[in-house]
Amino acid sequence: ICHYCRTKQVRVVRAEGLVPRRESPLVVILRAAPLSEGELRDAALPALGLLRALHALCRHWHTLYRAACLPDHRPLVPNAEFINAKLAAKANRQLQDPLVIMTGNLPPWLKKIAYACPFVLPFECRHLLFYVVSFDRDRALQRLLEAGGERGGGGAAGGADERVAPRLDRRKRTVQRHNVLRQAEHVMHEFAHSKALLEIQYENEVGTGLGPTLEFYALVSQELQRADLDLWHGSENFKQKPTSFGGEIVKSQPPVVTDRSADAAARLASSVRDALNLDEERAPEPSDLEKETSIPSPAPDATYVSWPCGLFPQAVGRNARASHVSRAKAKFRFLGKFMAKAVMDSRMVDIPLSVSMYRWLVSEEKWLSLSDVRHVAPELWRSLCRLRRVAERARVIALDSRQSAEQKTQLISGLELDGCPIEELGLDFILPGDGCTELRRGGRDLPVTAHNLHNYIDLVTHWLLYEGVTKQMEAFREGFESVFPLANLKIFYPEEMEQVFCGSPSGGRDQRWEPRMLAECIRPDHGYNAESRAIRMLIDILASYNREEQRLFLQFVTGSPRLPTGGFKALNPPLTVVRKSLESSLDPDEYLPSVMTCVNYLKLPDYTSAEVMRGKLRLAASEGQHSFHLS
Missing domain, CATH: 3.30.2410.10 (Hect, E3 ligase catalytic domain)
Incomplete structure (x- = not known):
């Protein structure tokens, strides 16, 4: 998108509160031809196109319905059913041949099919191909030898280490433990773009090699999750001071209730708490998925941000201090370099990012919607879904041709959430949990009513997932692409990205080793x-x-x-x-x-x-x- 169009969109959102039309992932995928006849001539191309359409329908079926509040958006058909065993075997034979990698003689069809139709190949095959097409020959060969170990040393890769060996330059740096994050920033500024393999040693310690280097990536990963950096959504909840929960829809000041009896005021407060899922006795029983992503109360002495649903950037309002925005952009630029260098050197980071952030990495940010809020702030998502049901009732009334305009206005104004009128919930056009970011011009003084409730939900979703994090994610991309092109990650799906950056999924708290x-x-x-x-x-x-x-x-x-x-x-x-x-x-x-x-x-x-x-x-x-x- 051009800079002028982007600036114009931002002005429209801030001034008028109009959210840009969201792209439909199905329309984007189905309109784009997977492969043209000029790129690849094969009788199987129509079949691949059909499979691509079916796979898109299975993954994005919920966009065809008003299903943003369904707790489960799993594909209709498991991804494993789309894997072509014969094609995967042929691809593996090519990728496990050291001579193919050393001579750069990879068949052109393999990369084209893997990026156009990733679902036909298993993750392990695409992971190895990613190293072959993204990095130099020696790194690809190193990854091949490691993959040979994973497969038990069989096949062509089994004896590869006896015939060929990658010649990777190594750059060693000594760091101090007491200020590892600042030193990591200097190290990445100096070596992130280098093709040399980075090795870390600690001052006054004799250990060197793989162990200290892996620990360096783990320590820096932990430091990047510090609550005082204010990088991640909900950071305030983990600081050592009392604060309100960042996922609630609450105003900084409670609404003033006048001309009501004490009983009516108590009923109103109870309704508000119930609407926001704050009353445990009246809240509905959450689904299994909601239980997995529910947010625990932070420990009073917590200093690191940790959400079961993963980390997502903290939305920054247009009135944020320039120094704060600059610091956040610098940290995300460093994070991009850090994660890219880790992947380049086959190292693991220990930063549990949200699936919604990974969607930014594969250019799916325009597809983010209300359903993705559950991967960032599950409590907020549940509250917005309850409000959305009221907004849907208002939409149905507005489309009813049997009612006059005056009748529609009265019916919509009379809509309630658990016996409480929407106007009396005390909401305004401020980003929930923020207290200072206006969703539109004059939002602090604009109350949320049943008439503008749908616009409020759209603006909260847009600011939380897109508008409020664009600067940080652009800085992340800038840092990442200084190491290698971010587009190379499009061979993976967002839910697979954790394996790319963090290694094997850690699983649930009670998951045991067999x-x-x-x-x-x-x-x-x-x-x-x-x-x-x-x-x-x-x-x-x-x-x-x-x-x-x-x-x-x-x-x-x-x-x-x-x-x-x-x-x-x-x-x-x-x-x-x-x-x-x-x-x-x-x-x-x-x-x-x-x-x-x-x-x-x-x-x-x-x-x-x-x-x-x-x-x-x-x-x-x-x-x-x-x-x-x-x-």
């Missing part, structure tokens, strides 16, 4: 074998870990709290557990396990019981973080 999977992935050595008592105890202990315990263990053993895409099987090298050597006169129960994070190597004493092993692992994982010394 004992059988652990037994297959752990490599016992030097004093232990698969039948050793210590190995069996370790597997049982790891299988009982919840998500937080899993993250602590992974951070201790690998340097990162996340597993790579593919889970334990994708660890390269695999997790190796050896017996820690001690003199025969020493009691193993008195010693802690130690690790070599660069090679995922755990030195485990032969403890006398599972209880002792559990306690020592917990102590080592919680107290042995953030330090790389010789053991």
